[in-house]
Amino acid sequence: MKHSFLILLGLSVSMVAAHAREGLGISSWAGWKPGQISRADCPELRSVPLILKWNELEPKPGKYKFDKQLGEPLMVAKADDLYITLMIWVGPACPDWIYEQGVPLVITDRKVNALGQKTDGQKTYPYYLHPEYKNRFMGLIDAFGEYVNDLSPELRERIVFVQCAEGSTGDGQPYKGNALEAKYDISKDVWNDFRLETWKRYRNAVPGIPVLVNSDANGGLETEWLLENMDVIALKHGMFSHGYHVSDNVERLANFQTLEGAVKERGKSVLTRGEMDGELFVMGWSKGNIPRALYWSGLFASHCRLDIWNVPREALKDPANWPACKIFNKYAGHTDPATAPAAFCALRDGLDASDFARFPAEQFGGKPGKKSDQERYLKIAEAYSKQGARMDDPEKATGGGMLNRKRSGSNDVGWGIWPGNxxxxxxxxxxxxxxxxxxxxxxxxxxxxxxxxxxxxxxxxxxxxxxxxxxxxxxxxxxxxxxxxxxxxxxxxxxxxxxxxxxxxxxxxxxxxxxxxxxxxxxxxxxxxxxxxxxxxxxxxxxxxxx
Structure with a gap:
């Protein structure tokens, strides 16, 4: 890799620092236990995600192990000047005794994970709507809240947020895959009612700590509930953090900016997180040059004003990736230009195939709204090929975000991707x-x-x-x-x-x-x-x- 050199012209060393909320910036992923990663391994590390599993927290009904699972790791994090983000996995991490209480066991048809790899994991779930399940689940949240509220102030203030995981880990749906028995299907409306009930329980259990929810599954009703009932609107934004060139991110970002405006009108604030997962080491567009993939993904995440970016700890331990972490940390949490310490413009041209004004159908083919026309993408790339544009895997550009991330190489044309810097x-x-x-x-x-x-x-x-x-x-x-x-x-x-x-x-x-x-x-x-x-x-x- 070619190195950069710095020429100093009229440099003043007196800089004004404007501090964002503590704990924002680079965080590891997925899950954390003491000894896995520390500031010594990655100086840019600001927080670590503690994922608690119900079957380990409550191995027997009413017998909790919060000290071991939460208290002890929290003290280790504090000693390393790290902050903690919390999430309790239920769903596939339910204790076996839950089924002994009469809660039905749901088996799904899941065969591959989010990376497209064959898996036998996370195929069993409880039926969330069963009265006994809801009673036990809400009891867990209450017990968790009692423990957190009894923590010493110096430990409690280390908790940046608690993510509300209602079902399938931290995702917004009840199951990964489809239930093999149709009687356990849960409609979106019914599921979102359950989600709202869970959000309210968490909010009441941990007052003063932001409760973060998965925004990808939210509709207007859920968004309005957050605006009216939460002081901090804390959201997981998955498609702002899984690399750049994700389909329809122009629309996603516009929707987020509209929400952010509504939050400011109410005198409240927004907190966001997103994760870069194992795709970094698996997908062709990233694994061939991880430092570059991470760097531009971090710039895009900053553009989308992500506050916390979860990055696999294996990547964080590689100094070649620290430039990506450093620049993300510089802007994380700084949403007000009046107090922000810096501003940037990273120069690029995004070739958006959905833009028929820039790329008219008469020249490049295609029809508005038709995302699947690969020939249109190829013609646009060809027009800019002398400047280096190319399409290594055009089929992957024509789908949604989960397909985009599986591309084998560089796709410089996308659909609804960010068109500019x-x-x-x-x-x-x-x-x-x-x-x-x-x-x-x-x-x-x-x-x-x-x-x-x-x-x-x-x-x-x-x-x-x-x-x-x-x-x-x-x-x-x-x-x-x-x-x-x-x-x-x-x-x-x-x-x-x-x-x-x-x-x-x-x-x-x-x-x-x-x-x-x-x-x-x-x-x-x-x-x-x-x-x-x-x-x-x-x-x-x-x-x-x-x-």
Whole structure:
């Protein structure tokens, strides 16, 4: 992997830190026990997920082991300055005695797991609607709440949230697979009624601790209940965290932003988490270059304002993956540009096959709403192939998120994928008007996407706008670029030429850093400009507040 070098121009070392809520940022996955991972293994680790299993918490009716399963791990985490997220698995982790109480055993037809691998696991479940099950389940929540509320303040404050797992682990459905006996089927409406009942019980059991729910399964009724009944709207957002280029994420993000606006109107706050699971080591798009896959997945998760990102501990222990963790931590929890310590714009061009204005049917084929037309994806990629775009596994691009993640390599065209840059508080003005997209530039973490000048086509500048609320008196501006060719380019802040860079054709990704004043960052006054010679390719602009 090619390394980057830093050139310091007018750098001030006095930085203003604005702290997000403790415990947000990088977390391990899946599950945690003392000794599995610590800050020594990954300095960017901020929290660990403690997944409690009902059959271990209550091996005999009414006989709980909270001290061993929760109290002791919590003390180990505190000693390592780590925070804890909690979830109790029920469903497939129910104790055997639950069935001895008359609760029916439900067997499903599950044959493969979420990664498409054959499995015999998680095929047995209780029938959740049985009165005895509900009585025992709600009793477990009450006992859990009593234990948590009796913890010392220094231990209780280490709990970031409690995730409400109503059935199939932390997912939003009762079973993985379908019940073999139709009499145990549970309709979505009936299941969501059960979910709401469970949310209320958890909320009452652990007052003051956010109760996180799986948002992917929510409809309007469930969302409205959260808005009216929870002080912190805590959500699991799976499709914001399983890598980038996931179908329909434009719609998902728009829906989330609408929800976020409704939350702010009520004077409440939002807390989000998502996980990158074993797909990182299995799927072709990621396993061939895990540091790069994780880096761009982290940027996308930051763009979607994820607060906690669960990453497999095996990946967290590899220093090659720490850049992804570091940049995610920098932005995790910072939702207000007025207090955020930094802003970024990671440059990329998303080729969205659902955009018939940009890619008209007359030229690229297809029909609006028809996601399955592979030929359309291939024609779009071909139009940008000279800039590196390609489709290694077009069939996987035509499905939903769970199919997208199984792609064997790079798919640079998707359906409803995010069409532009990944950013927080810093946006590009009219992307593409003064630049061209680049794809698959090299194998470095930066080289998956970029934007570049094309002076022969008259594309010689990129303009950027910082959120007006950022309002920094002074800040450091960092530009990451590919030092290829011998072209010259400049960074303008306001009317001032903040720096000029002469490329030296080293083939390395480099960084330049310059200090500018607040007025020079206002409006759309930040600009990258081609001066002469070869075109330059850029990865990111980042602004870090000084004061």
């Amino acid at each position: 990944y950013c927080r508080f810093l946006t590009q003005v009219e992307p593409g008007s003064g630049d061209v997209g680049r794809w698959n530039i090299d194998d470095s973490i930066y080289g998956r996407f970029a934007r570049a000048f094309d002076h022969k086509a008259g594309k010689t500048q990129m303009r950027f706008m910082l959120d007006n609320a950022f309002n920094a008196a002074s800040a450091n501006v960092k530009v990451t670029y590919l030092d290829k060719g011998c072209g010259e380019w400049s960074l303008l802040a306001g009317q001032k030429n903040a720096l000029n860079v002469q490329n030296t054709d080293s083939g390395l990704w480099k960084e330049v850093l310059v200090t500018v004043s607040g007025p020079e960052l206002s409006k759309a006054n930040l600009k990258l400009r081609h001066e002469k010679g070869d075109d330059t390719t850029f990865h990111m602009i980042e602004i870090e507040r000084i004061k």
